[in-house]
Amino acid sequence: MDTVEANEALGFASDAREYEFPAKILKALGARKIRLLSNNPEKVRQLEESGVTVVQRVPCQPRVSKISRKYLETKKSKMGHLLKGI
Numbered sequence: 001m002d003t004v005e006a007n008e009a010l011g012f013a014s015d016a017r018e019y020e021f022p023a024k025i026l027k028a029l030g031a032r033k034i035r036l037l038s039n040n041p042e043k044v045r046q047l048e049e050s051g052v053t054v055v056q057r058v059p060c061q062p063r064v065s066k067i068s069r070k071y072l073e074t075k076k077s078k079m080g081h082l083l084k085g086i
Contacts, residue, residue, distance in 0.1 A: 002074040015079055019043055023050030039081040059084070 004014040023046070026034065035056040036044060044054045061084060064072060075081040 002078070003071065004074055004078045015042065017043075019046035020050045023047050023052045026052050039075070039083055041080050041082060057082075061085075 001009060007014050007016070026032075026047075031052065033053045033055050034047075035058055036047070036054045037058045037060050038044065039060055044057055047054055059082065062068065062072065064085065069086070072081075072083055072086045076083045076086045
């Protein structure tokens with residue numbers, strides 16, 4: 001199973017991470033607008049819904065190897081991660 005299938009088989013969401021609490025921390029620190037290093041569009045969406053404006057999403061291009069390729073393909077195809085060359 002890939003990471004999404006394994007989480008769902010265990011009864012979890014494909015990605016159960018939530019970003020409301022990190023958004024509260026950012027706002028408490030006075031960060032209302034950020035540049036975000038991430039490939040995850042869900043992270044951008046949740047932060048913005050929580051009141052933190054993502055002024056720029058900076059891509060994080062991981063090294064692709066034989067070991068990581070399948071994992072990264074799953075992230076892109078099933079979770080919408082923005083990855084080049086995958």
